[in-house]
Amino acid sequence: MTLGFGVVGTGAIGREHINRISNKLSGGKIVAVTDVNQESAKQTVEQYGLDAVVYPDDKALIADPNVDVVLVTSWGPAHEATVVAAVEAGKYVFCEKPLATTAEGCMRIVQAEMKQGKKLVQVGFMRRYDTGYVALKQAIDKGEIGQPLMVRAVHRNPEVSEAYVTEMAVVDTLIHEIDVLHWLVNDDYKSVQVVFPRKTKYSHGKLQDPQLFTIETNSGIVMNVEVFVNCKYGYDIQCEVIGEDGVAYLPEFPSVVTRKDAKLSSNILMDWKYRFMDAYDIEIQDFMDSINKKGEPQGPTSWDGYIAAVTADACVKAQQTGQKEAITLEERPVFYSENAVLETV
Amino acid sequence: MTLGFGVVGTGAIGREHINRISNKLSGGKIVAVTDVNQESAKQTVEQYGLDAVVYPDDKALIADPNVDVVLVTSWGPAHEATVVAAVEAGKYVFCEKPLATTAEGCMRIVQAEMKQGKKLVQVGFMRRYDTGYVALKQAIDKGEIGQPLMVRAVHRNPEVSEAYVTEMAVVDTLIHEIDVLHWLVNDDYKSVQVVFPRKTKYSHGKLQDPQLFTIETNSGIVMNVEVFVNCKYGYDIQCEVIGEDGVAYLPEFPSVVTRKDAKLSSNILMDWKYRFMDAYDIEIQDFMDSINKKGEPQGPTSWDGYIAAVTADACVKAQQTGQKEAITLEERPVFYSENAVLETV
């Protein structure tokens, strides 16, 4: 069955997903689009030669019987209302992060979804589809390094604009580690503390950079996560899990190696777009395949969106207080008890 | 436009391409199949739920007006006749290697294609679509290592069956290096010499293993290519280009790195299927996209198939004589003068 997608939000990421579904993947078709900027919606239809209706708003789009899936790529504050409406209409939802801008908003989505009696929503945490993270999780799940005890993660960007302030280190950057690390070790977070090292001269007045987060899980795993967004040298995502029997590392992004000018070297990406490009494709293909084969998506759930929201709130508070802050989640509903496991090489 | 594919040959590789086109990629649809074993053709339609006609033979399939592309995945000796017939019918062709089993056969295809006045045929040399080789070629083409002087390539398999004899080191194994290396350095081959090192105890009576090929190009680049198909430890493809200003290496296939049991290690694939899995997808997607955007495929051409056939013949002769054997190509027609360059990261 070809899934009909209705796209809410035709900005950059919306268009990328439209292109992906139309021209690279199998199983989906864009049948409807909308945007608060109607001109943008119309241009998108034209640009990609879509056979799609342009709707005045998300409600109208959701109501279209050809729309099987609502793809939410509007700006963050609008996500919650669209997702709740789509879920209540029984539509599948693929929602870019954040699921909602507050923990309460996420919880409202969780409850709407549970009322429908089956999983409808997937949140766009694409790292879980990166072949490197998948291989790392497989190594852990197979017991190759034994019980995890510590994690060290690094999230570095070459630079950020003046608009990027201290809090964004959590909500824009750390948020990816927040999602992927608990999934990686199958555990829930308990507390977080932040230390600010000496500030790089390349940062500006409203941004503390770098930042070091120490996150503890319920079982006692300690995660040291560095966010450093003016590191200058590259876009660099590292992850290392130290277990009772060994250590496993996320693979480096592959690159030609050269011997040249007295250096043996490989390239580090400067542009984050290339790092998870394949993951975005696999993410959406898996979303479509799971719906077709199992009737529900198997990727990051509404509950994962809720976890991310609660954890991000605690991290921001920890930035402000300098103290260890609790990460307090509601009890996980049985509805969300199974953690989907992606199969790969 | 969705391209209609007619598949000639529904063995393992035929089915893999059918699955890829039907369930993973965008722009193609299987509309017809045939196989000398009609039962196999029918089962394939059923297995993949295809909306496709089963034809009694390749001629009937080619004649179907819904067939835009003939996908040739029959056994090697049958390729030439199918390809020539498809080309003469003005159909696009994607033909798995070999294009034909003789140089003369390849030349007949070349001539049939030239008569049509446009490129119709792509040969299934998927390595040109491997992100590693593409990145290596880009480094060379950008002049990062200067003029290439030497190449060292390694093609190792864990083991082969009793059916694999000395000559197959050329026609089944080296054939991939034969295609990819001249493309990599933009040069044509001139001669080849073979040396047989001490034979591994893991080989059998009819197989000299390993083998070392020294191939020279017109411009004087010397390529040392090792074929070692009972190396035991893994499926391992290496390529290193030594230039006037530096050396560039094909990236290792990415893997989780571990520290465990007194070793810092990464995995080497044991199964060749995983090594170029993505390349097969990209190859077919690019084939479809090029036809849709440019009206002709931009991958390995019939001429490349001809080069491979002539070179393989010389390599087999060199295995037998122990002498340096000439690799003598007809002059390259202007028709095939442009070497398509694949764009990537």
Add this chain to the structure above:
Amino acid sequence: MTLGFGVVGTGAIGREHINRISNKLSGGKIVAVTDVNQESAKQTVEQYGLDAVVYPDDKALIADPNVDVVLVTSWGPAHEATVVAAVEAGKYVFCEKPLATTAEGCMRIVQAEMKQGKKLVQVGFMRRYDTGYVALKQAIDKGEIGQPLMVRAVHRNPEVSEAYVTEMAVVDTLIHEIDVLHWLVNDDYKSVQVVFPRKTKYSHGKLQDPQLFTIETNSGIVMNVEVFVNCKYGYDIQCEVIGEDGVAYLPEFPSVVTRKDAKLSSNILMDWKYRFMDAYDIEIQDFMDSINKKGEPQGPTSWDGYIAAVTADACVKAQQTGQKEAITLEERPVFYSENAVLETV
């Protein structure tokens, strides 16, 4: 001039230094030995064929006019008295760690040495002579990575005995990082906090393992140091300095790399003795050469011994309180103001 060494303490490390000075290095000669176990002292003279007087105690040994250098390799609690006596006698001293078991004891040595008006004492922190650390320090000092902002260090052992308790993670293990890290970044420590991750099943009741130390310096560099002494997989010393312009890593200990059994791997040492074997040789040779060329040793000073003692005390306190503990040093005397820089490749 050949330096006459008097050795106080003929246990394992004492004998190793005796062998090194007698049979591997240039410029020294063992002329006297003593040990609380006189039998051990005599056997040592015999074992190494030394032309050396066996003295009943350190005082008698120090008084021997042939003794230019007192090599202190007795047990820790005895160090202070021997060092003070040797310094007061105007003899050079090479003292294995700890210089003294208390900060006050170290300060008494500092004052005795200052009274002599020249540097006489070197403490056996051999890592500063490791070619890897030296190269790392050179990269930092040359500004290759800009101003250091963060350090990540790892100290792992395969396993420890039942006698090794939580506090020893500081005084036996972390002590080497304590010395080498402030030297590496040319800064002084300000505070330390300890977090205990989930305990490995391979540890015993009296040992919290692993442990994570967060040490801050006066200029705001944050150092995350992991001590994990039952990591099972190897003796592994890692150090990474993250600066404003890049990151630099301590080299891995060199090893043959193999492709074998589906793994690309290099060896990790299991036995710590091999890791700094060369550093011990270079350390003692440099000690002798510096005395001969400059009249005083240029390695780790009494003041460095004092820093180590104060810092270790704070780390132990932090283990107990779980809080951030201050590291409060006396003001550095001008006498110790120059940090010796070792030259190397």
Add this chain to the structure above:
Amino acid sequence: MTLGFGVVGTGAIGREHINRISNKLSGGKIVAVTDVNQESAKQTVEQYGLDAVVYPDDKALIADPNVDVVLVTSWGPAHEATVVAAVEAGKYVFCEKPLATTAEGCMRIVQAEMKQGKKLVQVGFMRRYDTGYVALKQAIDKGEIGQPLMVRAVHRNPEVSEAYVTEMAVVDTLIHEIDVLHWLVNDDYKSVQVVFPRKTKYSHGKLQDPQLFTIETNSGIVMNVEVFVNCKYGYDIQCEVIGEDGVAYLPEFPSVVTRKDAKLSSNILMDWKYRFMDAYDIEIQDFMDSINKKGEPQGPTSWDGYIAAVTADACVKAQQTGQKEAITLEERPVFYSENAVLETV
């Protein structure tokens, strides 16, 4: 016992050995020196503050009863006469390469030595003392990669002067691989063939650069050895042994690794002097220790010098003919049957 060294030739390498023996190692003393340039000999004594007699020629020096070892560091053509005279006088000899400039000359030394009834001579092939090569040989000898089948070696220099002509690729450069490779695999050479790839633009009229040597051993191991002395990027020594059960590599020379300017990189040496600096020290210390402990040196023998001479002659001939040339050795005398094995980590 302290060995008295008489040094014949006080040029650069002679002085380096003098410094090493006098100031870095244990067990030797320079007691006599000579040089065809007497002024050089006298200056050397002064420069290093030696307590050594300056002799007018090698004969007088050899006759000095304080001379236990004759260290031959004169220019190549003079080696044979000095070595023969020293051996006939029953003195130990450490002779820098070449042992003699002809195979016949080497054979005369061999015979003189056999007449003395014990090994007296060590040739200065220092690579056998490099910790990397030693570890590689240990891996091979332990059977970690099974029976060796192929070797790939690379010897690259950044650049050479105009004086360096094609033949010197053998006698100055390849000569080190010639010595170390047969030792590594415990085999003798049988033939050699040379191929000249396209010449780098950085080479001059009298130098073919790079060059590829294919050397076969008696047991059928095939060695591909590249000499490339204007590679621009660094001094780079590589060695890889491909066996029936795996592949082992000479370790890279250790270096700080950095992440900087979009590159993950380590340094490659530009200056060859640093590459084997430690090996020179270990070589001379082992020479002295072996004489003291076993009464004879255990390093590369006169017979190894003879092998090098015969092999180099064949390689030069192969450069000229382009054909496969035989490497024909006399039968190995029982006297030289034991291959010393160096122990290390």
